[in-house]
Amino acid sequence: MKEYYAERVGTMAGGELGDLMRLVGRDDIISFAGGIPSPDIFPLEELKEIIRELLADEPRQVFQYSSTEGRIDLKDYIVEFLSRRGVKTSREELIITSGSQQALDLIAKVLVDPGDPVLVEKPGYVGGIGALKCYQARVTGIDMEEDGISIDCLEETVKKIVSEGRPVKYIYLVPDYSNPSGARLSAEKRRKILDLAGKYNFYILEDTPYSELNYYEERLDFIKEYDQENRVILLGSFSKFFVPGLRVAWVCAPRPFIDLLSRAKQDADLASSTIGQLVITRAGEKGLVETQARRVQPFYRERLEAMGTALDKYFPAETSWFTPRGGFFFWVKLPAGLNSKELLAKTIAEEKVAFVPGTAFFADPQDGYSYLRLSFSDIKPAMIEEGIKRLGQAIAGYPG
Amino acid sequence: MKEYYAERVGTMAGGELGDLMRLVGRDDIISFAGGIPSPDIFPLEELKEIIRELLADEPRQVFQYSSTEGRIDLKDYIVEFLSRRGVKTSREELIITSGSQQALDLIAKVLVDPGDPVLVEKPGYVGGIGALKCYQARVTGIDMEEDGISIDCLEETVKKIVSEGRPVKYIYLVPDYSNPSGARLSAEKRRKILDLAGKYNFYILEDTPYSELNYYEERLDFIKEYDQENRVILLGSFSKFFVPGLRVAWVCAPRPFIDLLSRAKQDADLASSTIGQLVITRAGEKGLVETQARRVQPFYRERLEAMGTALDKYFPAETSWFTPRGGFFFWVKLPAGLNSKELLAKTIAEEKVAFVPGTAFFADPQDGYSYLRLSFSDIKPAMIEEGIKRLGQAIAGYPG
Numbered sequence: 001m002k003e004y005y006a007e008r009v010g011t012m013a014g015g016e017l018g019d020l021m022r023l024v025g026r027d028d029i030i031s032f033a034g035g036i037p038s039p040d041i042f043p044l045e046e047l048k049e050i051i052r053e054l055l056a057d058e059p060r061q062v063f064q065y066s067s068t069e070g071r072i073d074l075k076d077y078i079v080e081f082l083s084r085r086g087v088k089t090s091r092e093e094l095i096i097t098s099g100s101q102q103a104l105d106l107i108a109k110v111l112v113d114p115g116d117p118v119l120v121e122k123p124g125y126v127g128g129i130g131a132l133k134c135y136q137a138r139v140t141g142i143d144m145e146e147d148g149i150s151i152d153c154l155e156e157t158v159k160k161i162v163s164e165g166r167p168v169k170y171i172y173l174v175p176d177y178s179n180p181s182g183a184r185l186s187a188e189k190r191r192k193i194l195d196l197a198g199k200y201n202f203y204i205l206e207d208t209p210y211s212e213l214n215y216y217e218e219r220l221d222f223i224k225e226y227d228q229e230n231r232v233i234l235l236g237s238f239s240k241f242f243v244p245g246l247r248v249a250w251v252c253a254p255r256p257f258i259d260l261l262s263r264a265k266q267d268a269d270l271a272s273s274t275i276g277q278l279v280i281t282r283a284g285e286k287g288l289v290e291t292q293a294r295r296v297q298p299f300y301r302e303r304l305e306a307m308g309t310a311l312d313k314y315f316p317a318e319t320s321w322f323t324p325r326g327g328f329f330f331w332v333k334l335p336a337g338l339n340s341k342e343l344l345a346k347t348i349a350e351e352k353v354a355f356v357p358g359t360a361f362f363a364d365p366q367d368g369y370s371y372l373r374l375s376f377s378d379i380k381p382a383m384i385e386e387g388i389k390r391l392g393q394a395i396a397g398y399p400g
Numbered sequence: 401m402k403e404y405y406a407e408r409v410g411t412m413a414g415g416e417l418g419d420l421m422r423l424v425g426r427d428d429i430i431s432f433a434g435g436i437p438s439p440d441i442f443p444l445e446e447l448k449e450i451i452r453e454l455l456a457d458e459p460r461q462v463f464q465y466s467s468t469e470g471r472i473d474l475k476d477y478i479v480e481f482l483s484r485r486g487v488k489t490s491r492e493e494l495i496i497t498s499g500s501q502q503a504l505d506l507i508a509k510v511l512v513d514p515g516d517p518v519l520v521e522k523p524g525y526v527g528g529i530g531a532l533k534c535y536q537a538r539v540t541g542i543d544m545e546e547d548g549i550s551i552d553c554l555e556e557t558v559k560k561i562v563s564e565g566r567p568v569k570y571i572y573l574v575p576d577y578s579n580p581s582g583a584r585l586s587a588e589k590r591r592k593i594l595d596l597a598g599k600y601n602f603y604i605l606e607d608t609p610y611s612e613l614n615y616y617e618e619r620l621d622f623i624k625e626y627d628q629e630n631r632v633i634l635l636g637s638f639s640k641f642f643v644p645g646l647r648v649a650w651v652c653a654p655r656p657f658i659d660l661l662s663r664a665k666q667d668a669d670l671a672s673s674t675i676g677q678l679v680i681t682r683a684g685e686k687g688l689v690e691t692q693a694r695r696v697q698p699f700y701r702e703r704l705e706a707m708g709t710a711l712d713k714y715f716p717a718e719t720s721w722f723t724p725r726g727g728f729f730f731w732v733k734l735p736a737g738l739n740s741k742e743l744l745a746k747t748i749a750e751e752k753v754a755f756v757p758g759t760a761f762f763a764d765p766q767d768g769y770s771y772l773r774l775s776f777s778d779i780k781p782a783m784i785e786e787g788i789k790r791l792g793q794a795i796a797g798y799p800g
Contacts (some may be wrong), residue, residue, distance in 0.1 A: 001656075004567070006509065006512055006513045009510055012664065013666065037464075042464075044463070047459075047463060051455060055448045055451060059444045061439075063444070063645045064643070064645045098647075099671075101668065102668065102669040105667060105668045109406065112406055130666065131668075133667075170404075243463035244463070244465045245464045245466065246673060246675065247672070256401075260405070264534065266501075267504075267527065267534045269498045269501050269502040269647065269669070273675075275645060275646065
């Protein structure tokens, strides 16, 4: 059948992340690979109560199809959620998606022809790069700094691409505590990127999965808040700060674009899970979503600090890393000469510790061999220390 | 932003079905448009009990991500489900999808380059055609007969396309009680299509959403059962005969192809809703899925017969239709000169009755103006009679 595969299969991601996710479930492995939220902080009792209510009040709805664009009451709640965060919108400017990964897919589907230039963070979210590669975008990374992407690199790259005759369609950004870098885009740079988008006529895909996961500082305004020219497509998800298994996320954009996403979604999965939408709606209406957004902060902050302390204590002096102020990840640079993929094979076999090699986070995997991503979100602090200790020893003893 | 839309937007479906779905919810309209299962027959009490058990036994799982390919215990149940239906498979040859619409999307994504020939039933499922158009397939319809697609038309069409230098990649078939035609593919034709697939080197996408909804006759073997050359990709869904809102479907195919779908799914939505998978698994293990497969038969049969009787009584002699022996749909041919889209505008405004114009079910909408699809699945028999009466009057009085 191979000769019948579509051309895009050649550029699709290799499923490495899927392989790593399977390690998460193995009891004998300490895995820093996952990047998934911790069930230890899920509001289980409140969620059980909500589901009991739903089953009593509207059981027929719970199991029936919902509409392609998503339930109106959920959209109305998201309008309210966003208004508390400075973004005025309406239900017409929203579509519900099956996780924000679906939003990334649908947006690429309606905007990207093969060869179209799209920019991403370098390093940037593997699923964002993956969605683009599926549609054969020409993906170019923009260097990350401690306060988000380099504006100079952005402008130079855009100029160069435009001079070659093809417009940049959009830039994919995770402004708050990005995956994997952990960097937060400064307020100043948010404005500058919007200016550049106007100047060079490109769009901004602003993805905000970690925006509620700020453990030390006030949140910054979404770029969307300053968007006068409809340049910003805003994405949000309940997966990381609330619960992920219900697969509920949303896109906020001008109506004509939502219409287009809706048509694409109809062909992609017809409609999202109804029960997930109903649960999030009730949780929102009851104030549980906002309560949970506050509850998770000290919880994950403790784990972040456990990892920071352990890295200081156990990692060799030749390694370096960025200490994030939110999100789920530390991004580590290995000593010169170490290859993170080889290291992973060794640490899984010998130390029973897993992480994600940096290669996954670059449009060109070659750029990532000397990096690794460590997630602290779903490991108890004592295990974080133990895992980092083993990993530090493996790095120090490499190739040993 | 329009100048940035991908080329495929030009071939994407117009979202007509979405518009029609919205009519379903309006209390003042009798809608034969939906084609959705009836909550009147959902096993609500048993489902409530299953969810109560899940929340008590494994609440942390319920809200966490599941793996991209889907839960292993659900795959194991589907292996068992399929073995009772004559198909021997294993969990390695299965992937769980977010409804079978997602399967149609992912399969097109990994097999279709722009311009690739793919065959569909004529008329055929709107979502199947839509998924293909999104990937700019060259979609060609094969004439439907009362016992499924015309084998002569299939062979002629394949020969013609192949002679033009490009292989047919696959044919999309709904062998049991297809949407919208209601036709069931005969056992003889199932064998012949498989032979032709071998002879002309194309694949068969066998979609079985209505295969449990056989109200008068024993089910026929899946084409997959005779598949010696791995030509058949088998799709199934719990949406139509069990409940749709949980969005659980599956694909059964050789492992290398499942691997490819898994990579595509990772970029499409990361993972399906966990709670949906858990509920179907328990329902399967408890025997509820099989019980329900039997329970729905007399229930929908009554509605089918109510529609058949009403059509005989109220539809003008110049109309004709096919009476199905399963599934959800009657497919009606209007008297010469009537346009189903114009008729719909009139019946919604004047008679408060909705249906789907035939145009949605053809690769070239022009072919469908004189047809309409009537669904009997989600309307009580008395309302079926009332709605068909009004529709019959509108047709008789047209343009009136």
